[in-house]
Amino acid sequence: MRMKAMVAVVTGGGSGFGEGICHAFADQGAKVVVADINPAGGERVAAALRTYGAKFCQVDVSRSDEMKALVEFTLKTHGRLDLMVNNAGMSHVKQPMLNVPEEMFDRIFQVNVKSIYLSAMHCLPVFRRQGGGAFINVASTAGVRPRPGLTWYNGSKGAVVILTKSMAVELAPEKIRVNAINPVIGETALLTTFMGTDDTPQNRSPFVAGIPLGRLSRPADVANAAVFLADPASEFLTGVCLEVDGGRCI
16 A cells, blocks of 8 residues: 555545545555545545544634644544645636625635645644655646636645745755645536536537646546655655646646
């Protein structure tokens, strides 16, 4: 098993890419803390992985006190923390940029960007005591090849890409790795938000047409990439922003 004896926190683990990552990590031997703001989804995923030692912890990733409690819960439950996956994210519906309310803009940056800061604030002391650790940030192809109508979401994911690289170079001397995954639009609950319309084959077709491999991303695609970056065999990789995009960014 590639992640035997590792302890991983996955935010947004109750659905979509996060759920896929939780299952893949557990399959590879990791003890997973499924962190999600939605207890129904988080409890469901943790229950499915209970025999692997998975636990659920409810958290709003934009709140420092809750992120601190998440780390403390992980340490109390498993005694260590090896990997923090910052997967939780949100977007506004595809629309002209000036139609997005200020409150929505603020919430997007709290969830997608401030959460990275808070995870660093509360995980780094643990990693430093242990002599190493790793972050995986789930960014997006939107941060490197943006689509119109998602301007503020695109900007938040661009910030995640740069934060990943900057954290990586700063923390490398301490043997703390920081990498990111950039998925293309995928088969998750956010699909209709990104498309700005109903999910039908006709409405999917222009998005699929821009992906050379001819389909949307799936949770398993992102999960496999996360396992690769988490694997101790990838110890020489840091600052990587891995495009899981079927060729979209070529």
